[in-house]
Amino acid sequence: IDNDPNRAPPCDPSVCVLPDCFCSEDGTTIPGNLPAKDVPMMITVTFDDAINNNNIDLYKEMFNGRRKNPNGCEIKATFFVSHKYTNYSAVQETHRKGHEIAVHSITHNDDERFWSNATVDDWAKEMAGMRIIIEKYANITDNSVVGVRAPYLRVGGNNQFTMMEEQAFLYDSTITAPLSNPPLWPYTMYFRMPHRCHGNLQSCPTRSHAVWEMVMNELDRREDPGNDEYLPGCAMVDSCSNILTGDQFYNFLNHNFDRHYEQNRAPLGLYFHAAWLKNNPEFLDAFLYWIDETLANHNDVYFVTMTQVIQWIQNPRSINELKSFEPWREKCTVEGTPACWVPHTCKLTSKEVPGETINLQTCVRCPNNYPWINDPTGDGFF
Numbered sequence: 001i002d003n004d005p006n007r008a009p010p011c012d013p014s015v016c017v018l019p020d021c022f023c024s025e026d027g028t029t030i031p032g033n034l035p036a037k038d039v040p041m042m043i044t045v046t047f048d049d050a051i052n053n054n055n056i057d058l059y060k061e062m063f064n065g066r067r068k069n070p071n072g073c074e075i076k077a078t079f080f081v082s083h084k085y086t087n088y089s090a091v092q093e094t095h096r097k098g099h100e101i102a103v104h105s106i107t108h109n110d111d112e113r114f115w116s117n118a119t120v121d122d123w124a125k126e127m128a129g130m131r132i133i134i135e136k137y138a139n140i141t142d143n144s145v146v147g148v149r150a151p152y153l154r155v156g157g158n159n160q161f162t163m164m165e166e167q168a169f170l171y172d173s174t175i176t177a178p179l180s181n182p183p184l185w186p187y188t189m190y191f192r193m194p195h196r197c198h199g200n201l202q203s204c205p206t207r208s209h210a211v212w213e214m215v216m217n218e219l220d221r222r223e224d225p226g227n228d229e230y231l232p233g234c235a236m237v238d239s240c241s242n243i244l245t246g247d248q249f250y251n252f253l254n255h256n257f258d259r260h261y262e263q264n265r266a267p268l269g270l271y272f273h274a275a276w277l278k279n280n281p282e283f284l285d286a287f288l289y290w291i292d293e294t295l296a297n298h299n300d301v302y303f304v305t306m307t308q309v310i311q312w313i314q315n316p317r318s319i320n321e322l323k324s325f326e327p328w329r330e331k332c333t334v335e336g337t338p339a340c341w342v343p344h345t346c347k348l349t350s351k352e353v354p355g356e357t358i359n360l361q362t363c364v365r366c367p368n369n370y371p372w373i374n375d376p377t378g379d380g381f382f
């Protein structure tokens with residue numbers, strides 16, 4: 001990494017200016033140089049993998065229309081969706097409700113080395129292909145599918161980011177930053193990353209790319225942050241393996257909230273797989289209790305999507321200007337009915353997934369074939 005002759009230069013704040021470029025030397029600077037006390041505390045809740053009957057109820061309970069940000073709009077989350085077993089009528093409804101849909105690949109290839117070594121073309125088939133599937137079968141036509149997260153958080157180096165520029169993706173959220181105080185703000189990849197490439201044999205991009213990085217700040221999982229010895233942080237909440245009870249999870253949420261809120265108010269990312277909450281009702285209860293309590297006690301805390309964070313960074317507004325900040329009022333409260341009450345259940349096969357018949361639920365017409373990397377439309381022409 002250090003010996004790429006074409007590596008991006010270190011951050012130069014005189015060249016890198018908003019709205020399209022943002023960086024700082026150590027990554028901790030607040031956009032627009034606002035004082036921390038004027039910065040809204042943004043919380044980004046994300047869920048990875050397929051959306052289907054295993055988790056739809058959980059999302060309904062969490063986003064029940066009664067949890068509101070201080071501007072009166074319903075809290076929002078971001079879903080990094082992988083293809084296999086996804087119910088696209090549920091994706092359509094999730095998008096209708098104002099949550100963000102982003103891509104997490106078609107195959108979710110479980111060979112982690114695949115993602116480290118994939119070519120630009122492999123990345124395009126997996127991620128731009130997934131966007132084609134989502135747009136078609138969840139009937140999303142507003143060009144809002146702009147984010148990428150790689151399976152297993154395996155960063156694809158320059159190839160992944162070159163693909164993202166070529167395919168006009170806005171941001172990646174795969175790169176983790178080691179636990180740090182203060183935590184990091186998201187940054188653009190025009191200049192060198194402000195932290196080391198963290199994780200086992202990761203391949204971080206070295207060159208300059210026109211892509212935002214919604215960096216995953218590791219969370220502090222120490223039970224007693226004042227006294228306990230050093231414990232490495234964790235990026236996905238469900239990989240914080242020492243959380244065993246609802247009380248521990250509640251304390252963990254409060255401690256990490258305070259760490260962000262009382263330092264530079266870098267957005268707090270809470271990254272989940274639905275199964276972790278679903279299989280541990282105690283964790284779900286603690287999380288919902290914490291969300292409600294946090295919203296009740298603060299008029300400067302907003303649960304927003306990844307794209308809404310970028311919109312704020314591009315146009316930083318102080319807390320008292322937020323009630324009229326239009327990007328955060330989009331789909332403020334959503335009424336009306338789903339696109340369809342009874343989706344089509346398409347029983348499909350594909351030459352690319354031999355021997356399997358897979359159900360695909362969608363409000364639009366069934367395709368002839370199960371969509372896959374060489375045939376994302378499912379037309380069978382490839």
Ligand SMILES: [Zn+2]
Pocket residue numbers: 048049082104108151152
């Ligand atoms: Zn995944």
